[in-house]
Amino acid sequence: MKKIRVLARIDVKNEFVIKGIHLEGLRKVGNPNKLALDYYNNGIDEIIFMDAVAAYYDRNTLSDLIERACADVFIPITVGGGIRTTEDIKNALKSGADKVAINTKAVQDPDFITRSSKIFGSQCIVSSIEAKLVGQNKWEVYTDNGREPSGKDVIEWVKSVQELGAGEIMLTSIDHEGTKRGFDINLYKHVAKNVSIPIIASGGMGEACDAANLILGSNVDAIAIASILHYQIDSIQNIKNTLIDNNIKVRI
Amino acid sequence: MRIAIVDYDLGNVRSILSAFDNKGAQVQLTNDRNKILESDGVVLPGVGAFKHGMESLKKYGLVEIIKEYIDTGKPFMGICLGMQMLFNESEEYGHTKGLSLISGKVVKLPRKNICNEKLPHVSWNEIKGNVDNWPNTILEGIRNSSDMYFVHSFVAQPTDEGHILSTTEYSDWNFCSTVKKDNIYGCQFHPEKSGKVGLEIINNFMRICEK
Amino acid sequence: MKPKLEAYYGLPNEVKFCKICVISNQRPNSTIEFKSKKGEHKKVINFNKDGICSACVYQAEKETGIAWEDRDDKLRALLDRFRSGDGSYDVIVPGSGGKDSAFTAHILKYKYGMNPLTVTWSPHLYTDIGWKNMQEWMHTGGLDNILYTPSGILHREMTKNAFHNLLHPFQPFIVGQRIIGPAMAQKFGVKLVMYGENQAEYGNSIEENTNPIMNMDFFSSDNELDMNFGGVSMKEYIDTGRYTKHDFQPYIAPNKQVLIDAGVEVHYLGYYLKWDPQECYYYSVENTGFNANPKRTEGTYSKYSSIDDKIDPFHYLTTLIKFGIGRCTYDAAQEVRNDKITREEASYLVEKYDTEFPDIYFKDFLAYIGATEEQFWKTIDKHRSPHIWKNVSGKWALRHTVSKRGTDD
Numbered sequence: 067m068k069k070i071r072v073l074a075r076i077d078v079k080n081e082f083v084i085k086g087i088h089l090e091g092l093r094k095v096g097n098p099n100k101l102a103l104d105y106y107n108n109g110i111d112e113i114i115f116m117d118a119v120a121a122y123y124d125r126n127t128l129s130d131l132i133e134r135a136c137a138d139v140f141i142p143i144t145v146g147g148g149i150r151t152t153e154d155i156k157n158a159l160k161s162g163a164d165k166v167a168i169n170t171k172a173v174q175d176p177d178f179i180t181r182s183s184k185i186f187g188s189q190c191i192v193s194s195i196e197a198k199l200v201g202q203n204k205w206e207v208y209t210d211n212g213r214e215p216s217g218k219d220v221i222e223w224v225k226s227v228q229e230l231g232a233g234e235i236m237l238t239s240i241d242h243e244g245t246k247r248g249f250d251i252n253l254y255k256h257v258a259k260n261v262s263i264p265i266i267a268s269g270g271m272g273e274a275c276d277a278a279n280l281i282l283g284s285n286v287d288a289i290a291i292a293s294i295l296h297y298q299i300d301s302i303q304n305i306k307n308t309l310i311d312n313n314i315k316v317r318i
Numbered sequence: 319m320r321i322a323i324v325d326y327d328l329g330n331v332r333s334i335l336s337a338f339d340n341k342g343a344q345v346q347l348t349n350d351r352n353k354i355l356e357s358d359g360v361v362l363p364g365v366g367a368f369k370h371g372m373e374s375l376k377k378y379g380l381v382e383i384i385k386e387y388i389d390t391g392k393p394f395m396g397i398c399l400g401m402q403m404l405f406n407e408s409e410e411y412g413h414t415k416g417l418s419l420i421s422g423k424v425v426k427l428p429r430k431n432i433c434n435e436k437l438p439h440v441s442w443n444e445i446k447g448n449v450d451n452w453p454n455t456i457l458e459g460i461r462n463s464s465d466m467y468f469v470h471s472f473v474a475q476p477t478d479e480g481h482i483l484s485t486t487e488y489s490d491w492n493f494c495s496t497v498k499k500d501n502i503y504g505c506q507f508h509p510e511k512s513g514k515v516g517l518e519i520i521n522n523f524m525r526i527c528e529k
Numbered sequence: 530m531k532p533k534l535e536a537y538y539g540l541p542n543e544v545k546f547c548k549i550c551v552i553s554n555q556r557p558n559s560t561i562e563f564k565s566k567k568g569e570h571k572k573v574i575n576f577n578k579d580g581i582c583s584a585c586v587y588q589a590e591k592e593t594g595i596a597w598e599d600r601d602d603k604l605r606a607l608l609d610r611f612r613s614g615d616g617s618y619d620v621i622v623p624g625s626g627g628k629d630s631a632f633t634a635h636i637l638k639y640k641y642g643m644n645p646l647t648v649t650w651s652p653h654l655y656t657d658i659g660w661k662n663m664q665e666w667m668h669t670g671g672l673d674n675i676l677y678t679p680s681g682i683l684h685r686e687m688t689k690n691a692f693h694n695l696l697h698p699f700q701p702f703i704v705g706q707r708i709i710g711p712a713m714a715q716k717f718g719v720k721l722v723m724y725g726e727n728q729a730e731y732g733n734s735i736e737e738n739t740n741p742i743m744n745m746d747f748f749s750s751d752n753e754l755d756m757n758f759g760g761v762s763m764k765e766y767i768d769t770g771r772y773t774k775h776d777f778q779p780y781i782a783p784n785k786q787v788l789i790d791a792g793v794e795v796h797y798l799g800y801y802l803k804w805d806p807q808e809c810y811y812y813s814v815e816n817t818g819f820n821a822n823p824k825r826t827e828g829t830y831s832k833y834s835s836i837d838d839k840i841d842p843f844h845y846l847t848t849l850i851k852f853g854i855g856r857c858t859y860d861a862a863q864e865v866r867n868d869k870i871t872r873e874e875a876s877y878l879v880e881k882y883d884t885e886f887p888d889i890y891f892k893d894f895l896a897y898i899g900a901t902e903e904q905f906w907k908t909i910d911k912h913r914s915p916h917i918w919k920n921v922s923g924k925w926a927l928r929h930t931v932s933k934r935g936t937d938d
Binding site for chain 2: 262
Binding site for chain 1: 807808810811814815820821823824825830831832833864869870871874877878881
C-alpha cells in the first residue's frame with residue numbers, strides 16, 4: 067500500500083510567508099526559511115514554495131529563497147508561481163528545486179508541459195491546477211492565482227496534462243483553500259478516476275481528520291497543507307498519527 | 319575529504335552539494351578528469367531520461383573518465399538516473415546502452431492496477447534488506463525499512479542478486495533500491511532528499527571514502 | 530514656456546503622486562452629495578511639504594501615534610451607554626454585506642454584546658456574488674437585516690442625470706447610503722449608528738480622523754426641495770409632473786434638529802479599532818460566510834473589495850476619467866498603507882489594471898441609464914480634463930502616471 071505524502075505549502079511574497087483565503091489576501095504569517103526548517107525538523111515530507119504574486123508582477127523571484135532552503139532542508143522542494151519559460155525551470159532547478167509547478171503558462175500554451183518534460187523529465191514537472199466549482203460535479207480551471215477563469219473544464223484538463231507529460235498534479239480547490247473547512251473531497255474523487263499520475267490535494271485542511279477523510283474518500287497520493295501549520299493549529303506529528311490511526315500509511 | 323559530483327548538465331546538484339557540505343566534505347561540481355581522479359569519492363547524480371543522460375556523459379567525455387576512476391578502487395555512488403546508467407542498457411525510449419559497470423538492465427516499473435498504483439513512482443517508500451550485509455556499506459546503521467524518497471518510473475534489475483543491498487516494494491513487486499558491486503554503489507532513491515536518514519547514508523559514503 | 534493646461538473641477542493644475550502610496554493629488558474629498566452641483570470645484574486630498582498624502586500621514590499616526598487600547602476602552606464606554614437591556618435593537622449598522630459592514634456588524638454583536646440591526650441601501654443592481662454574500666451575512670453571520678430598495682424608476686433617472694451632468698453616476702446612491710443609517714435609527718427608535726471606516730482614512734482632512742462622529746451635514750438637510758440628485762433639484766423633478774414628493778421618501782435626509790433631539794449619534798468603528806480592510810476580508814470569510822469574487826475584479830487586481838453592484842465599476846471609470854484615478858489606484862494605495870504591497874508593486878499594478886475598461890456589465894449599465902454607446906462616450910469624453918488627458922492620434926492617454934509612463938512624463 068502506498069504511503070501518503072504530507073507536504074507543506076508555503077506561499078511567499080518578497081521575504082514573507084503569506085496566507086490568503088480563496089487565493090486572496092496577503093496576510094503575513096512568518097519567514098519562509100524559518101518555517102521550512104521547522105517543518106523539515108518536525109517530519110514534513112516535502113515543501114512547496116509558491117510565489118504568491120508572480121502573476122501580479124510578471125516576475126518570479128524565489129531563487130535566493132530556494133538556495134537558502136537547500137542548505138539545511140533535505141527533502142524535496144517544489145517551486146511554483148510565474149514559471150513561464152524553460153529558462154525559468156532551469157534556474158529553479160539550479161537553485162535547488164527538485165520540481166516546478168506550472169499553471170498559467172500551461173493553460174496558455176499546453177505544449178510547454180511537453181517541451182519541459184522532454185528536457186527536464188516529467189518527474190520535474192508538476193501541473194498546478196486551480197479549480198473553482200461552477201456546477202454540480204463541474205469545476206473550471208482558473209489561472210493567475212485564482213483570478214482569471216480559463217473556460218477549461220478541470221476533468222478534461224487533468225486528462226490533457228497527463229497526456230502532455232506532466233509527472234504530477236497539484237490540484238487546489240479555490241473554494242476551500244484558506245477556509246480550514248476541509249478538502250473538496252468530491253473534486254478529488256472525480257479527478258482521481260480520470261488520471262494515473264500522482265495527485266496532490268491542496269486547499270481546506272483545518273484539522274487532522276480532514277486529511278483522513280480525504281484519503282479515505284478519494285484516491286489522492288499526497289496532501290499540501292498550509293493554514294493548519296502556519297497558524298499552528300496542529301502539529302505534523304499529530305496529523306500523521308491521525309492518518310496512521312485510520313490505517314493510512316505515511317513516512318514516519 | 320574531497321568529493322566530486324559529476325557535472326554533466328543534468329540533475330539537481332545543489333541539494334547533493336549541500337548534503338555533502340552539511341556533513342563536512344569538501345565538495346565540488348566538476349567534469350574535469352584530474353579533479354575527478356584526485357577525489358576521495360565520486361557521485362554521479364541524475365534526473366531525467368536515460369538516453370539524454372548517456373548522451374551528456376559522452377559529450378563531456380565522462381564515460382572513460384568514470385571507468386578510469388572506478389578502476390582506482392575508490393568509492394563511487396550513482397543516484398537515481400546515476401544508478402540506472404551503471405547498468406548495461408535501458409528500455410526507456412527504445413534501447414540505450416549504459417556504462418555496463420554492473421551487469422543488468424533498466425526496465426519500466428510494471429503496474430497492475432492503473433489507478434491505484436501511479437507512475438512516476440513519487441513516494442516515500444521503505445528500503446528493506448538483510449541488515450547483516452549492511453555494515454561497511456552505505457547502509458551501515460540504517461534502520462531496516464527506513465523511508466527514502468523515490469521519484470522514478472524505471473528501475474534497474476541487477477543480473478547478480480548478490481549485488482542487491484536493498485529492495486523496495488511497488489505494486490506487489492520488489493525492485494532493487496540499493497545496489498553494491500565492489501566499490502560501486504547505486505541508490506534508486508535520493509539520499510540528499512530523504513531527510514536525516516538520507517544524510518546518514520551520505521555520511522556513510524564519506525566514511526567509506528576515508529578508508 | 531508651455532501654456533498651462535486647463536484643469537476642470539478646480540483641480541490642482543500640477544499632477545503629483547504621493548511619495549509613499551500611489552494616490553494622486555487629484556483625489557477629491559468626500560462631499561455633501563445632495564448639494565453636488567454641475568461644474569463645482571472639488572476639494573482634494575492634501576499633500577504635505579514632503580509630498581506625502583494625508584491618508585499616509587494618518588496611517589503613520591495609526592501605527593505609532595494612537596493608543597488602541599484606549600480607543601477600545603472608549604468604544605466599550607460608548608457601547609455601554611447605548612446597549613439595550615431589554616432585547617431591542619441598540620445599534621444600526623448600515624452596509625451591503627461587503628467585508629466592512631460584515632465585520633462591523635458581526636464584531637459588535639458577538640464580541641461587544643450589542644444587538645445590531647443591519648440596514649442595506651440596495652445596490653443599483655446586485656451582482657450574484659454580492660447577493661450571495663449579503664444572504665450569507667444573515668444566514669451564516671447570524672445578523673438581522675432590512676433591505677431597502679428605492680423605486681427603480683426615479684433612481685435610474687437620477688443616476689442617468691448624475692452620469693451625464695456630473696459624470697458621477699453614484700451620486701444619488703451615495704445620498705441614500707448616507708441617509709439610511711440615521712433615518713432607520715430614527716424610525717426604530719435606536720440612537721446609535723455605527724459605520725465601518727471613516728472616509729477620512731483615505732484622505733479627507735486629517736482632523737476628521739480625530740472625531741468619531743460623522744458630520745451631521747452629510748446626512749441631514751434643512752430644505753428638502755433644494756436637494757440635488759444628478760445635478761437636478763428635487764423641485765425640478767417634481768416640476769416635470771412625473772414625480773411628487775412621495776417618490777423622494779428614500780432620499781429625504783432626516784431633519785437635523787429632530788436627530789439631535791432624538792439623541793442620535795453616528796460613529797465610525799474605524800476610530801475605535803485599527804482598521805485594515807484586508808483583515809476585514811479575512812474576518813468576514815471566517816465569520817459571515819463571505820466569499821471573494823470568483824475572478825479578478827475589473828480595473829484592479831483584487832477579488833475582495835466592492836463587489837456587490839454591477840454599476841460599481843462605472844463609478845471607478847468616472848473617477849478615472851475625471852481625476853485620472855481608477856479602482857486599482859484606490860485599492861493599491863490602501864494596500865501600500867496597510868503594508869501589504871510595496872509602492873513599486875503598487876505602481877506596477879496601477880500601470881497594468883487602472884485603465885482596464887469594465888466590459889462585463891457595460892451593457893447592463895447602458896440599459897440601466899437608458900443610453901446608447903455613442904451617448905455614453907460623448908459624455909465620458911466631455912469630462913476629460915485637459916490637464917489629465919491627452920488625445921494621441923484619436924486615442925486618449927493619461928499625461929501623468931505614477932510609474933512616469935504618461936505622455937507628458
